Amino acid sequence: MSKVGNYYSINPSDPDVYHDQSNCPSGQQIPPANRRSGTNGYPKCKHCRDM
Numbered sequence: 001m002s003k004v005g006n007y008y009s010i011n012p013s014d015p016d017v018y019h020d021q022s023n024c025p026s027g028q029q030i031p032p033a034n035r036r037s038g039t040n041g042y043p044k045c046k047h048c049r050d051m
């Protein structure tokens with residue numbers, strides 16, 4: 001696993017969470033067009049917390 005900068009999805013249908021793991025199964029589903037850097041004030045995603 002590798003830690004990357006915080007990122008989140010701008011897609012309204014995605015959960016309001018941010019990710020900080022590059023191999024997060026949820027974060028990997030975010031297409032580059034929807035991916036933004038930062039947390040947007042969201043809590044960290046469950047997968048990223050457990051990793």
Ligand SMILES: [Zn+2]
Nearest residue numbers: 019024045048
């Ligand atoms: Zn995640």
